[in-house]
Amino acid sequence: MGKDVIVACDFSSAEQTLAFLDQFTGRKPFVKIGMELYYAEGPEIVRRLKARGHKIFLDLKLHDIPNTVKKAMAVLSRLDVDITNLHAAGATAMMRAALEGLTRPDGTRPLLIAVTQLTSTDQAALERDLLIREPMDQVVMHYAQTARAAGLDGVVCSPLEAEKVHGACGASFLTVTPGVRFADGDVGDQKRVMTPAQARAAGSDYIVVGRPITAAADPVAAYERCVSEFVG
Ligand code: C5P
16 A cells, blocks of 8 residues: 555544545545544444445554454454554564454455554653653654564554654554644644645655544545645
């Protein structure tokens, strides 16, 4: 898969999601389904969007003992999503078990990427709550390298980290990057942002864009602008 824009469908119902996607006539954006929509609508929303021809990043961030994650991933593999994810904090055994569970009988599997540290965790929380004393960027790179060594395909990270992740883990290790805003747009609650063009220059493989598209007056135009700035 090449560079693409993934639209974060952060809606709480299938109705809202389908009404939003119905605006895209002829285009089938790559979509991200997160916990809110998945827990509201269950696996059926994945099947419906798949049947409509969308590629899907199922963002459920699994984190449990290896056996549980393996079995859960086996269930998700049958949903035929294109990308799914887990927390690298679950450690190597859990990541390997996840890959095993995700691999279908014919040997194919969705791409599996890791969350390193949540962007909501700052250095103070890292030290105070998690007792991790190293600087955040070292922690993120270490988690990315551990994910790569376990056989994963990439990480979710800030576009500001994409170049460093590629340096540490190789050019083909995927960087899927939220925190993207148009140069003339609202930053909202995102703190460290890049424009689609900057994310492209930084080497992001996929950008995940929510509100700059979903809350735009013209979501289709905002999506097309994102694609032309990021993919070219
Ligand atoms: O609306 P916005 O463009 O900020 O949406 C970004 C999406 O990426 C949301 O679904 C958010 O949960 C997700 N995300 C993020 N930062 C991370 C991981 C995921 O913004 N570190």
